[in-house]
Amino acid sequence: MNINSQLAGSANSSAENNPRQFASFYTGLSLNFLEQMTDEEYLDQISKIEIYCEILLGFLRYTRVRNYEDENSYKEILNRNLKFKNNDDHLRLRSCIDLIEDTQLAINEVYENGLSEYNDNNYGERYLKLYGVLNAVYQQKQATMELIELFKTPPKKITNKELNSLKIIDLRNKVGAHTSNHLSENEKVDAFRLTRTTVTKWADNLTIVSSYDELEEFDLVPLMREFTIKIELILDNICNKGLKSLFPNNSELKDWMVFRLEYVRDKKTAEQ
Secondary structure (H helix, E strand, C coil): CEHHHHCCCCCCCCCCCCHHHHHHHHHCCCHHHHHCCEHHHHHCCCCHHHHHHHHHHHHHHHCCCCCCCCHHHHHHHHHHHCCCCCCCHHHHHHHHHHHHHHHHHHHHHHHHHCCCCCCCCCHHHHHHHHHHHHHHHHHHHHHHHHHHHHHCCCCHHHHHHHHHCCHHHHHHHHHHHCCCCEECCCCCEECEEECHHHCCCCCCCEEEEECCCCEEEECHHHHHHHHHHHHHHHHHHHHHHHHHHHCCCCCHHHHHHHHHHHHHHHCCCCCC
16 A cells, blocks of 8 residues: 555645645655655554544545535535534634644654753753743643534543643743743742753653742653643544544545554654
C-alpha cells in the first residue's frame, strides 16, 4: 500500500489535494522518496496525535453526501450524516483538526529539541518556546473538548476537569496566562515570577515564585507527555466511536482509517 495512492492529506495544507506534495511538506522528505514509502513507513514519521487527526479528517472527507441540490443542502446532508447538530458543525470539526495538528507541531518541537536548539544561552528563544508550547497545550485541550462535544463522547465535564487538573495546565495558567493575577481555588489572588536560571534547555527544574514567597518546581517534558497521553486516549475514543457509527459497512475508505487506528494503538508516544 503506497502512501501516494492512499494518503488522505492534512486538514490545513494548501496541498491537501496532492497527497505526495502534502506529505513532502509535512515530513520534510523528498517526493521521490515518498513515492517508495509504505503507509507504515510514512506513519512512523509522524506522531500519534497527527495520525488521529488523519482519521478525523477521513470522517469529514469520506462521509457520503448524495442527492444534494445546492451548497446549503450539501452542508445539511453532510452534517446530518456526520450526526452533528448544526449545518456548520463540519467547519468546527475542520477547525479542531487544524488546531490540534498545528499545536502538535509546536509540542513535537519541544519534545525533539527542548527550549533551545541552536544556542543554549539564548534565553529569548527559551522563553519564546516555553510560552508558545504552554499555550499550544492549552489550545489543543480546547480543541479536544470541542471534538468531545461534536461527537458526543461522554463524560465531557469529567474529562474537562481531569485535563484542567493536570500540572501542565496549572503551569500554563501560572506562567503563560494569569501570571500577574492568578486566582487560586481558595479565591486568593496571587502573582508569580519565573526564575530565569531554571529556564534551561529541557526545563527539568523550572521554578516559579509566588507573591507569597512560595516555590513550585516543574519538570516540563514529563508534564507535557502526561498531557499528550491523555489527549491520545480521548482522540482514540472519538475515532473508535466515529468509525463504528459513521462507517458501519466495510469499504476501502474505511479500511484506510481502520489501518491507521490499529497502527496508532501500537505506536509509542514520543519520548525525549
